[in-house]
Each structure stands twice: as C-alpha cells, then as structure tokens.
Amino acid sequence: MKGSLQKKAYFKRYSAFVADSRVKFRLGARCCRNAAAQCRLLLRPPALPEPSRKDTPMTPLETFQSQKWQAIEAYQAQRNPLAFFQAHTQAADTWIASVWAAHFADAGLCLLAIGGYGRGELYPYSDVDLAMVAADEPDAAVQENIARFVQALWDGALKPAVKTGSLQQLLQAADEDLTADTAFLEARFLCGDRALAERAVNALNLRRDTVSFMDGKLLEMQQRHDKYAGFPLEPDVKNGAGCLRDIHTMLWLARAQGLHTDFYALARDKIITRMEAGLLRSSHRRLAQIRIELHLAAGREENRLIFDLQGTLAENRDLCRPDKQTGIEHLMRDFYRTAKTVMQLNGILIPMLRERVSLPYPRIVHDLDAHYFQIGNKIAAKDLLLFQKQPAHLFILLQMWQQHSDVNGVAPKTLRAWWAAARKTDGAFYRNERHRALFLQFFKTGKGLTHIMRFLNLYGLLAKYLPNWYKIVGLLQHDLFHIYPVDDHILTVLGNMRRLAMEEHSHELPFAATLMHDFPQPYLLYLAALFHDIAKGRNGDHARLGRADARQFAEDHALPEADGELVEWLVGEHLLMAATAQKEDIHDPDVVRRFAEKVQTPERLAALYLLTVADIRGTNPKLWTAWKAQLLQTLYRSAHAYLAGSLHTVLPENRQQIAHNALKVQGTDDKTIRRLFAMLGEAYFARFPAETAAWQLGILVRDPEAACFDIRPGDAEGSLQLFVYMPDRDRLFSELCELFAALRLDIATARIFTTEHQYALNSFVLGLPEHSNDTDRKHAESSLHRAMTQFMEGCWQSKAPSAAKPSRRARWNPIAPHIGITETEGGQFSIEVVAANRPYLLADLSRIFSRHHIRLQYAKISTLIDRAEDVFIVHAPQLHEAAAQRLLRQDLQAACTGHLL
Structure with a gap:
C-alpha cells in the first residue's frame, strides 16, 4: 500500500506541475525559464517501487505518464530516437483510446492520428495532431462531448491539436489548405468507426491532385x-x-x-x-x-x-x-x-x-557536345559512367553549365552519378594538371562562379580538391560578429566580390564597382576571397597560415609569379585595411603613411579595398554601414594620394592654410585668426581634418572665450557630428559618454583636444540606432541639442546605468576581454580594449582613465554587433612603469566583465 501511495503522490505532483507549467509558459520568459528548470529536474523522476499484487492499479493517465517518462529515461540511456518515438506514440495511443472510450460509446465518429503523431514521430513536447470525423455534421450534444474529450487530453499533459467536422467538411479543408492535406496524408486510425475512417482516408487520397x-x-x-x-x-x-x-x-x-x-x-x-x-x-x-x-x-x-x-x-x-x-x-x-x-x-x-x-518544362532535348545534352534547363550526361571513366568531367560538366546561360542545374540522374564519382576522388585528382587547369578556369571565366563553388562545397568535391577546406566546413566562429560558419562566410565573400563585377549591381556600391571594373585580373581577387579565411580553426595566425596555402596553390596551378604574389599578399594582409580604418586615426598623416608603405602599390591598394568591402559585407549584414563605407573610402583615397605623391592636403601646415582661407572668406580679419590659432596651438591642425577644422573654427571665431557646441549631419548616413567647446574638467569625457548612452547614441569616433588656455575641444561622430530614417535622425538631433544645452548649463542629470544584461549570444559565447597597452612612436600610449559590448561600457572605461590620471587624446570606437573593439590614444607618462600598467589592466578588465568598483 505504501508503494501505491508513493506512486500516486509522484503522479499527482507531476500532473500539477504540467498544468501549472502551461500557465507559466504564457506569462513570459522568466516564468518559462523557471518552468523549464523544474521540468529538467523531473526528467529523472524518483525511483518508484515495483507494484505488488496488493497495490492499487494505476489509472490510464498514470500509466501514460509513467510510460512517457520511462521512454525518456530509456532515450537518455541509449539515445535511440526511433525507440523513443515508438514507446511515446504507443503510450499516447493507449491513453487517448482510454479517454475516447470514456466519452464516446457509439460508432458515429472516428478518431485519426495525423501529422507527426500519425507518422509515429511524436517528440516530447510536440502537439498531438488529431482529426475527429463524423459521417454528418456533429450536433450540439456531440460537440459538447468533443469539447470534454479534448479537455481531458489537456488534463493528461498532452497538447492536442484537433480538427473536427463532418467528412465533407474535412475534405473541403484539405482541398483549401495544403497543410491540412499534408497532415491527412499521414492519417492513422486510432478509435471509433473504422469503416468511416477508411472511407475518409480513401476519399482524401482520391481527391488529391498529385501534381x-x-x-x-x-x-x-x-x-x-x-x-x-x-x-x-x-x-x-x-x-x-x-x-x-x-x-x-x-x-x-x-x-x-x-x-x-x-x-x-x-x-x-x-x-x-x-x-x-x-x-x-x-x-x-x-x-x-x-x-x-x-x-x-x-x-x-x-x-x-x-x-x-x-x-x-x-x-x-x-x-x-x-x-x-x-x-x-x-x-x-x-x-x-x-x-x-x-x-x-x-x-x-x-x-x-x-x-x-510530370516534367516542369517542355521536354526539349538537344546535344551540347559529344558527352552532354540539355533537357529543358538541365544538363545531362549521355553516359552516366562518364565521371568514373574520366574524372576530369567532374569539372567539365560544371564548365559546360558555366558556358550555357540557359542551363540552371544538373539533371537528377546525372547528378547522382556525378556525386557518386566525386565521393571516390583522392589526392591524385588534385595532382592532375588538367584538373588544375579546369579548376582555375572557373575563376578566370567568372560567370556563375559563386554557384559553382557552392555546388562543389555542397557535394563535398571542394573539400576533396582542397583538403584544408574540409577543416572549415561547418566551423563556427566564436567572435560575436560572424554569423555564418567559415565555409559559408568565404563563399558569401566570394559572391560579394562577383557582385561587384556585375554591371547590373553596380548601383549598390558605385565606388567599389568602378574599382572592380578597372581591375585588370579579377580572378586574382576571387582566389584571394576563396583563401582569405581557409586557415580558420587551425592553431596559429589564420592569415599567415592561409598565406602559405595560397602560395602553394599558386605554385601548383602555375600562376605567373606576380599574380601568385598578389594573391598571397592579399590573403596574408586581408585584415590590414579594416583594422587601420576601425582602430586608428585615418586623418593622421603618420597613420596614412604607415598604411600606404605596407600596401606599396595602387594595384594592391585597390585589391585590398575590394577584398575588405566584400569581407565585411559577408561577415554580418549589420556590420556594413554607411559609416564604415565612408571610413574605408577615406583611407583608400588618402593612401592613394600618398602613393601618387600628392598627400599635401593632410599635412598640418596645409590644413592650417585651408582653415585660414575659409575664415577669410567668411570675412574674419587676420588679427582675429592669428589670436584664435594661437589659442588652439599647432597640435590642433594635426588632430583635425581640414574640413572639420573649418566647421569648428567658423563657430569659435565668433567668441573664442565662450563655451559652445554644434551639431550637424555626419558624412555617413545615420550619423551626427558634434563638437563641444568648454572649460576642461575631470570626467568631462565620461559624463558626455553617459549622456550619449542615455540617448541611445553610439560613439563611432571621438577626438579629445585641450587648447593652450585649458579648454576642451571634443569632437564626436555619433551613430544612430539601426534602421533609423531621416525622421529618426531629426528627432535624435533635436534630443541631443536639448540634452547638450542642459549639459552646458550644468543642469543635465546623469542617469544611473541600467543593469542591462548581455545578449544571449554574448552570454553563451563569451569572449575573454583583451587589454593591450603599447607605446606609440610619438611617446604616447595606445590602449586597445576588446570585450563584449554593453551599455555604459565606454563611460566606465573613461572613468577609469580619469582615476588613473590618464589624459585621453583620441578614441576610435568600433562596435561589432555584441563585440566592442575600442582604441584610445592617451598621454600617460606613468605607464612607462610596469606597476602602473598592471593596475590599469586590472581595472579595465573589471569594467569589461561588469565588476567595476
């Protein structure tokens, strides 16, 4: 008796939990998580005593619940899904039959299992698809009984999805709804009038138009x-x-x-x-x-x-x-x-x-050559053993596809034969010179290249031909901004590169499309795209390892030496331009010079720019913004000017002259200009581009002693430019960061400058939230103007940072914060912070700089979805000492992990 009471207590507890869980699942994520946690505890229910002859027999509901959990325990032990489906479905069949018997004594109805349940593929928490069929439309009494029957199933912890109606109504529903017709395709008799069930299934099958x-x-x-x-x-x-x-x-x-x-x-x-x-x-x-x-x-x-x-x-x-x-x-x-x-x-x-x-096209057949014919819009082989007899045709078939624009695929029997032969290839297939020439020709032809590479990847021949490719198939990237496995990312980048070469898409990125059109050998860019991330997942620097792969490929495929060197260089340096644009001050002549000297030639510069654009756009659609496009274009133009020997416009003395001329045009006299320039100092013109300086000086010249700010639309769509001019003080930058965070404005770039008379002249490029339109920009500009007015008057109330949680992806794919501190050529320090992004992170970092008496001079902020990559150029002589660096690292690390004191 004691064992029976224990069993009943367990099943009563389980039934109450299930009924309560259904309510909780409707109350929100928190309740849902709590219910899920409780459910996981129940996955291994307490051991129940073996029933004795004196024990009270279990009810049908208790039997079903016991059998379900036995099926789950058996699955956890053996991980056999077919056995689980069989046990779970059989338990549900028995329970539903018992409920049916309690509610329907006559034979005027039948019950069918349909959908996944009818198929016998019932997952632990799937809906149980049922159809109740009546010979004629059910009357009110029958409908009331049906409602009680369905409620009883709910009470038994099932999730019934029940279709009810007369035979004619269900036939009409199947005619009108493909999903219903598909569910009835897997109908299986459960209870009731078997003859009616057979009549219903036969009628459904006869009425179905197979085509x-x-x-x-x-x-x-x-x-x-x-x-x-x-x-x-x-x-x-x-x-x-x-x-x-x-x-x-x-x-x-x-x-x-x-x-x-x-x-x-x-x-x-x-x-x-x-x-x-x-x-x-x-x-x-x-x-x-x-x-x-x-x-x-x-x-x-x-x-x-x-x-x-x-x-x-x-x-x-x-x-x-x-x-x-x-x-x-x-x-x-x-x-x-x-x-x-x-x-x-x-x-x-x-x-x-x-x-x-039936065929979806007219059966028009014509020869393409001695080995292939075209049937409709598919290519087919005349001899299905061709690919095993002559493996070169594994590529020749695709070459034929590439050459015929009216072919959009491979006929199924030919594809089956092609795949069977492709699976048998080995290293000798790669070493064959003819095969190498055919593979390289795909890239030189260009047309249809993306489809062919995706086809080769899908059917595994790309991994057979390039053995290192197999290592990246399905490989995830835990960096919080790549959204594709590595192989899909590479092929997306390749597709982006091909898109730049297609005239019909030139309107999307006109500047890049023009460079692509003028590039003499696009196939080299396609090869660089194919190899740029092929070494991901290996131990070591993937750019360096990929460079070695590209070099070997170039040698094996007899590329001219200069062509092979370009591909090799692009693979090895494919991150250079993005890193420079996103982490350094591209208006600094020294930055431009160092970058241009690494690139060396205009051809390399154009190739690197195109690969960088294709790579960013193939990483995550959200990463490519008008702001990033403008950054890369600016760096390209500056580097191109340097390589052409015409970089004079970015030199400080030239910027000063440009600003002087602009102020003269506004009617400012030379005395006022000289006074203003003296207050700013020579360093100002090394920090700010000529056009930005002209904008700021045009406002400052009115009253150089008066605090002020100004806002204008940014160069890139979806951005605002702000400069703030006011007496410098501790934590000024940190307070501004808090203000921007409260307004949901992201800092893309910050230039921090202190004049000779101790005024702060801080300049910001602010990004609006994603998908903002012109109305949103105007509203953001108005809100920023209002907040800045209060800030300048000393009435801005800083809001306490919200305890915002990181995204699910950042929570379950965390990145370890990275703090890099290096001394620059000018005696300053560069501090790089890489961490999971969160609200007020930048404000916290700036507070730490203030606490350590570090003067911030320039900040380049880069937010890659859930990942922050920020670079700060600071004046901090104390960082020459190891102890000071260690303490700074500790505090920055704490801020990145959300444990700032």
Whole structure:
C-alpha cells in the first residue's frame, strides 16, 4: 500500500506541475525559464517501487505518464530516437483510446492520428495532431462531448491539436489548405468507426491532385528555407534547410505517389539507392536526436538550437572537453554537416520524384557536345559512367553549365552519378594538371562562379580538391560578429566580390564597382576571397597560415609569379585595411603613411579595398554601414594620394592654410585668426581634418572665450557630428559618454583636444540606432541639442546605468576581454580594449582613465554587433612603469566583465 501511495503522490505532483507549467509558459520568459528548470529536474523522476499484487492499479493517465517518462529515461540511456518515438506514440495511443472510450460509446465518429503523431514521430513536447470525423455534421450534444474529450487530453499533459467536422467538411479543408492535406496524408486510425475512417482516408487520397500537391510542397519548402535562413547560428532543426522538414517533404512526395515511406523500402523499389537510404536514415536519426534533446533541455517545445541550449546539449553528449566552447563547436559542426547531407540528397531525390509525375518544362532535348545534352534547363550526361571513366568531367560538366546561360542545374540522374564519382576522388585528382587547369578556369571565366563553388562545397568535391577546406566546413566562429560558419562566410565573400563585377549591381556600391571594373585580373581577387579565411580553426595566425596555402596553390596551378604574389599578399594582409580604418586615426598623416608603405602599390591598394568591402559585407549584414563605407573610402583615397605623391592636403601646415582661407572668406580679419590659432596651438591642425577644422573654427571665431557646441549631419548616413567647446574638467569625457548612452547614441569616433588656455575641444561622430530614417535622425538631433544645452548649463542629470544584461549570444559565447597597452612612436600610449559590448561600457572605461590620471587624446570606437573593439590614444607618462600598467589592466578588465568598483 505504501508503494501505491508513493506512486500516486509522484503522479499527482507531476500532473500539477504540467498544468501549472502551461500557465507559466504564457506569462513570459522568466516564468518559462523557471518552468523549464523544474521540468529538467523531473526528467529523472524518483525511483518508484515495483507494484505488488496488493497495490492499487494505476489509472490510464498514470500509466501514460509513467510510460512517457520511462521512454525518456530509456532515450537518455541509449539515445535511440526511433525507440523513443515508438514507446511515446504507443503510450499516447493507449491513453487517448482510454479517454475516447470514456466519452464516446457509439460508432458515429472516428478518431485519426495525423501529422507527426500519425507518422509515429511524436517528440516530447510536440502537439498531438488529431482529426475527429463524423459521417454528418456533429450536433450540439456531440460537440459538447468533443469539447470534454479534448479537455481531458489537456488534463493528461498532452497538447492536442484537433480538427473536427463532418467528412465533407474535412475534405473541403484539405482541398483549401495544403497543410491540412499534408497532415491527412499521414492519417492513422486510432478509435471509433473504422469503416468511416477508411472511407475518409480513401476519399482524401482520391481527391488529391498529385501534381498540384507536389508543386505546393516544393514552393512551401522554398518559402520555409527563405524564412529560416536568417538564423544560421541558431538553426531551426525542424524547419531549416537540410533539416527534418526537408526529409519529411521527400517522404510526403513519395507517399502522394503511392510509394513506401520507409527509406530502405524506397531503395528496394529502385526509387533511391541503398547508400542514399542509409544517408537519409542516419541524417534523420541525428536531427531527431537533437530535436528530442532540445525539448528535454528546454522543458517545452523548442526546435531552434538557441545559444542558451547549445552548451547544455554539448554537455549532455559529453563533448565539452577540454572546454565548453569546443563542445559547442563539435555539436554545431555535426549539425551543419548533417544538414548538408540532407541538402545533397534533396538536390537529387526531389527532382527525381517530381519527374515521376510530370516534367516542369517542355521536354526539349538537344546535344551540347559529344558527352552532354540539355533537357529543358538541365544538363545531362549521355553516359552516366562518364565521371568514373574520366574524372576530369567532374569539372567539365560544371564548365559546360558555366558556358550555357540557359542551363540552371544538373539533371537528377546525372547528378547522382556525378556525386557518386566525386565521393571516390583522392589526392591524385588534385595532382592532375588538367584538373588544375579546369579548376582555375572557373575563376578566370567568372560567370556563375559563386554557384559553382557552392555546388562543389555542397557535394563535398571542394573539400576533396582542397583538403584544408574540409577543416572549415561547418566551423563556427566564436567572435560575436560572424554569423555564418567559415565555409559559408568565404563563399558569401566570394559572391560579394562577383557582385561587384556585375554591371547590373553596380548601383549598390558605385565606388567599389568602378574599382572592380578597372581591375585588370579579377580572378586574382576571387582566389584571394576563396583563401582569405581557409586557415580558420587551425592553431596559429589564420592569415599567415592561409598565406602559405595560397602560395602553394599558386605554385601548383602555375600562376605567373606576380599574380601568385598578389594573391598571397592579399590573403596574408586581408585584415590590414579594416583594422587601420576601425582602430586608428585615418586623418593622421603618420597613420596614412604607415598604411600606404605596407600596401606599396595602387594595384594592391585597390585589391585590398575590394577584398575588405566584400569581407565585411559577408561577415554580418549589420556590420556594413554607411559609416564604415565612408571610413574605408577615406583611407583608400588618402593612401592613394600618398602613393601618387600628392598627400599635401593632410599635412598640418596645409590644413592650417585651408582653415585660414575659409575664415577669410567668411570675412574674419587676420588679427582675429592669428589670436584664435594661437589659442588652439599647432597640435590642433594635426588632430583635425581640414574640413572639420573649418566647421569648428567658423563657430569659435565668433567668441573664442565662450563655451559652445554644434551639431550637424555626419558624412555617413545615420550619423551626427558634434563638437563641444568648454572649460576642461575631470570626467568631462565620461559624463558626455553617459549622456550619449542615455540617448541611445553610439560613439563611432571621438577626438579629445585641450587648447593652450585649458579648454576642451571634443569632437564626436555619433551613430544612430539601426534602421533609423531621416525622421529618426531629426528627432535624435533635436534630443541631443536639448540634452547638450542642459549639459552646458550644468543642469543635465546623469542617469544611473541600467543593469542591462548581455545578449544571449554574448552570454553563451563569451569572449575573454583583451587589454593591450603599447607605446606609440610619438611617446604616447595606445590602449586597445576588446570585450563584449554593453551599455555604459565606454563611460566606465573613461572613468577609469580619469582615476588613473590618464589624459585621453583620441578614441576610435568600433562596435561589432555584441563585440566592442575600442582604441584610445592617451598621454600617460606613468605607464612607462610596469606597476602602473598592471593596475590599469586590472581595472579595465573589471569594467569589461561588469565588476567595476
């Protein structure tokens, strides 16, 4: 008796938790997280005593709950998703049948399991899809009984999704709704009138237009891929490209044609090969494991591999050795490679299934050459053994595709034969000189290059040809701004480079497109794009290692020496221009000189600029802003002028003369100009560009002793320029940083200058929040003007920093703060801070500088999504001492980790 009471107490506690959880899941993220935490505690319920003959038998609900948790425990021990589905589905069938028997005694209704439940693929927290079919429209009494039946299922911790109606109503719903028709495709009898159920299923199958159904599912698949493509780092295991829905779609297309939906049965029917059946089965198993474990870890239906759960799944799989990041990397790489396998099979099997019903194009066939013919818009081989007999045709097929603009793909049987041969290639394939020449020709031709490289990557031949490529397939980058795995990032950069060469896209980036048009050998830029990150994930400097790979490739493919050197140099220095533009003062003549001397030639400069633009745009769409475009263009023009020997406009004495001329045009007399220049000192013209100096001096000349500020639109879209002129004081810069943070304005660049008479002349470029329009800019300018007026009058009330949490990505992919302190050529110090970004970080850093008596002279602020990379040029003689540097590092480290005292 005691054992029975323990069992009932456990099940009562579990049922109360489930009912309470459903409420909590509707109350918000915090309650949801609490419920999930409780659920995880219940994943291993307390051991229950074995029932004895004297124990009270368990109710059907208790039996279902016990069987479900036994299925979960068995899965956790064996990680067999098929066994879990079988046990979970069978438990649900039994429980639902018992509830049905308690509510429906007559035979006027039937109950069908449909959708995933009908398929027997019931995940821990998935909806249970059901259809209740009546011969005629149910009356009020039956409808009331149906409502009680559904409520009883909810009380049993199921999430029923029930379609009800007469047979005619359900047939009409299937005609009008593709999702409903798909769900009925997997209908399975559960309870009630079996004859009615068979009549319903037969009627549904007879009414289905197979061609329309397949067209609808293929369009739905494309729309689904587009919808979920925006989450590459947190992929949806159910709906993303190459995920479970793609496998289901293949099986739906087969079932709609009356075929088996077991993988090996399809192989026996010669629809797919045994190898393809094995790959589909193993891919489905891996994806199903991830989805089951996501549900269990979240304690609810969760189909996305969100950052919060990636570490949990990696730990549960015992992958986190030597550290958690390594475990996440292994988990995600396994996922990406599995998804790629499904996409490979999709490209072969779905067209083959589609062609069994009808062709989507007129069957126009004509020869392309002795080996290939074109059928519709697909290229096909006359001999399917061609690729094994002559491996060069693995590339020749794609070359034919590249040459014929009306070809947009490979016929499915040819693709199957091509892939089978590609999988058998080895190192000898790369060493063949003809193969090398064919591969290089892809880049020299240019047209269709991105599609061909993506095709080679998808089907694995790129990793066979370039062995180091395999190491980056599906490799994540834990830097808080790359959103693609490395291989996808590289191919996106390559696509961006090709886009610059296409006239129809020249309006997007006119300056870069002009440089690309004038570049003599674009194929060298394409090769540099292919190799620029190929060494990621290896121990060491990826730019240096990639440079060695590029050098070897150039030698193997007999590139002219100068061409090989350019590709090698671009790969080795591909970060140079972005780092200079984002971390240094590009208006400083010394910075421009050092950069130009590293580049050496105008051809290298143009090539590096184009690669940098393509790289940033291929890292994360949010990273490319008008401000970054303007920075890179300014650096390019200054460096080009230096290399051409015409950099005189950036020299301080020339800036001073330009400013003098501008003030004269305004009617300012020479005496006033000389007095103003004396107050500012010569260093002012080394710090500020000529155009900025002319703007500021035009205001200061009115009354050099009066504190003032001015705001104007920035050179880049979505930015404002502000300069502040007032008596200098401690923490002035820090207070301004707090003001900007309160207004949600990001500092892109800050120039801090102190005049000869101890006035601060601080200049800022401020970025508006993302997606701001002209109205937003005007509102931001008005708010800034109002706040600055209060600040200058001493009435601005600094708001306490909010305890804002870092983003989920920053929380689960943390970066260790980096503090770099180096002495510059001019005796100043450069302090570089790299950390996870957060509100008021810059204000905290500036307070630390004040505390350590460090005079800030220039700041270059770079925010890369969730990552801050800030560089400060400071005057601090005390930093020559190691002890002072150590204390400063400690405080900056504390600020970066949110532990500032």
